[in-house]
Amino acid sequence: MAIIVNPTAAEFKQMLAEKKTFLADFYATWCGPCKMLSYVLEDIDKEMGERIDIVKIDIDKEPELTEKMDITIIPGLFFIKNGEVASRYAGFLPKERLQARLEKLLGNEPPVEQAPDKSYDLIIIGGGAAGLTAAVYARRAGLKTL
Template sequence: MAITNATDQTFTAETSSGLVLADFWAPWCGPCKMIAPVLEELDAEMGEKVKIVKVDVDENQETAAKFGVMSIPTLVVLKDGEVVDKVIGFQPKEALVGLLSKHA
């Protein structure tokens, strides 16, 4: 599966079923740039089990506000549209695999 970019208009549809990792980020954010290749690796390894959705907080403030995003990157884990976990800041791949495995 490929990483998807979601907007305020498409977020609910993109995250309504299955296990989803939503990455709230911005182009100017250093840690967000650091986590991008980690998410690519995660998608390559776990793409069958989890969908990764990126949300640019500058362009999609409504969705960011709905999830209480105050710092980026914020990673929200959703299962069938419901929030089941949330982490803030850069996370190594192993930590993200562990986080997602709890909910798979």
Template structure:
């Protein structure tokens, strides 16, 4: 699957009405967000059939970021059946992300 950009308006349909979803809360000016983007692309290539990955720009969509208590970026939140079940804050290397995500696949 390809990584999808979501907004405050599409978040419910794309995330809360889906199975297992990893949401990347990011902003274009964030250095660590730029570093994690290619890692997420690799992960999507490996587990995209089991877990949907979406990106939400916190500058353009402050309501959703605030709703889930995103205070720093990048923040990655795993949702299962519409509910947040795990949260990772800051840049994570691929191995650490795969280990954290593995328990949700």
């Protein structure tokens, strides 16, 4: 088992039909978070490569498969167990969180994380200069911030 880069849509469908368990990463070469995730996936492959395949699908090379899988945000991670989508995640995941999800996928638990505590002192909407500044000052003040 290893990292499989750019399978065709037919090869991807074949993996699903064969009831394989794997992680599918829908990415683009021009995407910054996708590049960051590629390093995480390489580390995970070194540690877990014997236990799970990682399939990397370039959305620009497989637009029909990307549309069929309803990819709207990249990187798009699909946790596939026995040919079925067990869960999906959009965006970058740090190694520890991704590895924990993969361990669950290989076991008998659904590959999801517990919901975070819903109690916050401050919720900031917006990621512009004002929102980021507010987050920095709220953190310095010790506020639990979302």
